[in-house]
Amino acid sequence: MATISLDRVGKIYPGGVRAVEGVDLRIAHGEFIVLVGPSGCGKSTLLRMIAGLETITEGVMKIDDLVVNELPPQARDIAMVFQNYALYPHMNVHDNMAFGLLRRRKFPSRLQSIFSGSYNSGRKTERQEINRKVTAAAATLGIKQLLGRRPAALSGGQRQRVALGRALVREPKVFLLDEPLSNLDAKLRVEMRAELRMLHRRLGVTMVYVTHDQEEAMSLGDRVVVLKDGLVQQIAAPQEMYSMPANRFVAEFVGTPTMNMLEGTLSIEDNCATFAAKSLQIQGAVDAWKSLAQSGPLSAVLGIRPEHVLLNAAGGFAATVEAVEHYGDRMDVVVQALGQRLVARCGPDASIHEGSTIGVAVDLTRAHLFQNNQAGMRIG
Amino acid sequence: MSDNTGATNMKFDSVRAGAVGGQLTRTLSFVALVCGTAIIVFPLLWMVLVSVLTPDRAQAATVSGDLTKLFPNDPQWNNFSDALSQMGSVRWKGFFDALANSIVVTTLVVTGTVLSSSLVGFALARIRFRGNNALFLLMLGTMMLPGQVTMIPLFLLFRNLGWVDTILPLVVPAFFGSAFFIFMYRQFIAQVPEALVEAAKVDGWGWFGIWWHVMLPLCRPVTAICAVFTFIFTWNDFLAPLIYLHSDEQATLAVALNSFRNQYGGVNKVNLLMAASLVTMIPCILLFLVAQRQFIEGLGKGAVKG
Numbered sequence: 001m002a003t004i005s006l007d008r009v010g011k012i013y014p015g016g017v018r019a020v021e022g023v024d025l026r027i028a029h030g031e032f033i034v035l036v037g038p039s040g041c042g043k044s045t046l047l048r049m050i051a052g053l054e055t056i057t058e059g060v061m062k063i064d065d066l067v068v069n070e071l072p073p074q075a076r077d078i079a080m081v082f083q084n085y086a087l088y089p090h091m092n093v094h095d096n097m098a099f100g101l102l103r104r105r106k107f108p109s110r111l112q113s114i115f116s117g118s119y120n121s122g123r124k125t126e127r128q129e130i131n132r133k134v135t136a137a138a139a140t141l142g143i144k145q146l147l148g149r150r151p152a153a154l155s156g157g158q159r160q161r162v163a164l165g166r167a168l169v170r171e172p173k174v175f176l177l178d179e180p181l182s183n184l185d186a187k188l189r190v191e192m193r194a195e196l197r198m199l200h201r202r203l204g205v206t207m208v209y210v211t212h213d214q215e216e217a218m219s220l221g222d223r224v225v226v227l228k229d230g231l232v233q234q235i236a237a238p239q240e241m242y243s244m245p246a247n248r249f250v251a252e253f254v255g256t257p258t259m260n261m262l263e264g265t266l267s268i269e270d271n272c273a274t275f276a277a278k279s280l281q282i283q284g285a286v287d288a289w290k291s292l293a294q295s296g297p298l299s300a301v302l303g304i305r306p307e308h309v310l311l312n313a314a315g316g317f318a319a320t321v322e323a324v325e326h327y328g329d330r331m332d333v334v335v336q337a338l339g340q341r342l343v344a345r346c347g348p349d350a351s352i353h354e355g356s357t358i359g360v361a362v363d364l365t366r367a368h369l370f371q372n373n374q375a376g377m378r379i380g
Numbered sequence: 381m382s383d384n385t386g387a388t389n390m391k392f393d394s395v396r397a398g399a400v401g402g403q404l405t406r407t408l409s410f411v412a413l414v415c416g417t418a419i420i421v422f423p424l425l426w427m428v429l430v431s432v433l434t435p436d437r438a439q440a441a442t443v444s445g446d447l448t449k450l451f452p453n454d455p456q457w458n459n460f461s462d463a464l465s466q467m468g469s470v471r472w473k474g475f476f477d478a479l480a481n482s483i484v485v486t487t488l489v490v491t492g493t494v495l496s497s498s499l500v501g502f503a504l505a506r507i508r509f510r511g512n513n514a515l516f517l518l519m520l521g522t523m524m525l526p527g528q529v530t531m532i533p534l535f536l537l538f539r540n541l542g543w544v545d546t547i548l549p550l551v552v553p554a555f556f557g558s559a560f561f562i563f564m565y566r567q568f569i570a571q572v573p574e575a576l577v578e579a580a581k582v583d584g585w586g587w588f589g590i591w592w593h594v595m596l597p598l599c600r601p602v603t604a605i606c607a608v609f610t611f612i613f614t615w616n617d618f619l620a621p622l623i624y625l626h627s628d629e630q631a632t633l634a635v636a637l638n639s640f641r642n643q644y645g646g647v648n649k650v651n652l653l654m655a656a657s658l659v660t661m662i663p664c665i666l667l668f669l670v671a672q673r674q675f676i677e678g679l680g681k682g683a684v685k686g
Contacts, residue, residue, distance in 0.1 A: 082578070170583075
């Protein structure tokens with residue numbers, strides 16, 4: 001187990017392209033951290049910087065209080081699972097897993113053992129020890145029967161397990177995983193997600209995981225780091241990230257279907273908040289917003305999670321149902337009212353039909369308010 | 381109906397014409413291949429036939445050009461033992477010395493070329509350092525230099541080092557890589573996913589470990605080409621051993637074959653020369669037969685991947 005600390009860590013490529021900027025992050029012993037963001041946000045670069053595969057051009061990175069900025073990957077005691085698994089095609093599963101252990105032999109001690117005549121016995125013991133570790137790791141991952149096979153003869157899921165096994169067998173301080181599930185089909189991905197989570201609980205080792213899938217990030221991480229254009233947008237536990245997004249980007253990135261965003265103005269009158277998006281007016285008593293819009297209407301963006309848009313509700317506004325998507329356990333309904341489109345989530349039994357007009361209400365107390373600018377920071 | 385029939389007939393005609401055209405193309409290809417094969421095989425066949433002729437018949441078939449004498453009516457199988465025993469100045473010793481020298485030189489040259497070329501190719505393909513491309517271009521530039529240009533400077537260099545009449549001038553340069561094979565290895569290694577190198581780094585291996593444990597096994601097709609080409613070239617090489625190896629004890633097989641030539645450059649026992657030549661060719665033919673699959677596969681890969 002190990003702690004990792006990143007202090008103003010950044011990366012500028014030789015051409016001047018900035019991939020990662022000013023990342024401050026403290027990862028605790030045994031924590032499962034997920035780096036998530038859209039393509040090109042710098043999440044993989046950041047992971048590769050932790051691994052030592054990319055140079056760090058700014059800031060200080062420490063693993064267990066040791067500054068690792070200049071240390072090569074070999075000296076960091078980390079293990080990494082690559083997106084395409086990177087299994088050695090000419091080695092069987094056993095040798096793939098044992099490859100990292102062979103290297104751990106210490107040359108001076110081997111030389112001494114040659115002179116002292118204990119080389120052969122030492123080598124035998126070493127080989128037995130490696131076999132024991134490989135077999136144990138293979139048993140943990142349920143791939144014991146595959147040890148003699150080459151990677152080409154394995155399915156995607158099996159390769160993924162071997163890649164995990166290769167990391168596991170070395171008992172490293174830190175596990176780094178770069179989108180390890182992205183090449184698997186949807187069903188297997190969900191299964192492996194649960195297995196990864198259990199594995200982490202069993203090993204209690206520090207893990208840093210990269211994904212572009214927010215659902216995967218939310219389901220796996222103790223904490224989630226959302227990145228955009230190389231900048232950290234928010235670091236929080238999944239539930240906090242969902243209920244208190246730091247800005248408009250995080251709010252829209254996290255959650256499926258995505259959060260409804262209405263641009264408009266907020267005005268407060270007699271403890272009653274009114275949000276006007278074009279001609280659509282949404283009203284409610286929100287104590288938290290009292291201090292806002294004191295000096296007149298405030299331009300803002302209102303964010304409403306689909307589950308907080310109430311359908312067939314009284315006291316709201318009338319809207320036309322544009323589309324209904326059935327998922328068996330729930331329904332997503334797209335409604336339109338006065339030029340504004342909203343997505344609502346409701347139970348599977350609701351009697352809602354496309355083309356009909358229904359009453360829609362919004363629970364403003366659970367809505368989010370963001371600045372109406374580029375940064376889109378949360379204001380309420 | 382008649383239109384349909386006409387159309388069908390036209391279709392059949394075109395199919396028939398296509399079939400005839402295809403057959404003609406196949407026949408022409410076959411004839412061309414047979415001719416090509418005959419051109420390639422004839423010298424070998426000539427050599428095999430002459431190697432079992434009597435001295436008189438061989439002289440008539442070769443020097444006098446009487447091709448009717450080429451077919452042996454009384455094959456002289458003892459030509460082979462006679463040829464090998466008469467190689468060099470001392471009976472049998474010349475052949476075994478030359479054989480041992482050829483084996484040692486070829487083994488060392490093949491090992492050296494494979495190891496050094498793959499190592500340099502790996503470095504040029506995978507290690508980012510200042511001047512990488514310039515070095516690669518410079519190395520490619522050396523391929524444009526004809527061997528004759530460097531022959532005399534190299535001889536002077538090796539003479540000053542006191543290496544003349546040792547195998548060192550033949551063997552040592554092989555451990556500094558061959559531009560052509562470095563190019564092949566570089567192009568092949570550049571196609572290997574970077575993630576494999578990174579995985580090996582994370583597994584704790586340095587550049588040498590990655591080259592030895594990951595890259596060399598993956599480069600097997602290129603290594604097969606490199607080894608076979610180098611083997612054939614070195615085994616058959618006449619010029620370099622002739623320049624650097626002066627004593628009979630140091631001669632390789634290709635140089636030892638020269639003992640069948642008389643002082644005026646002519647050949648007295650052409651049948652024995654052909655018999656000895658045939659024996660020296662056997663390892664090359666065997667090697668090609670054994671490594672044929674890998675070799676052709678490697679040539680294909682080399683073609684696709686650079």
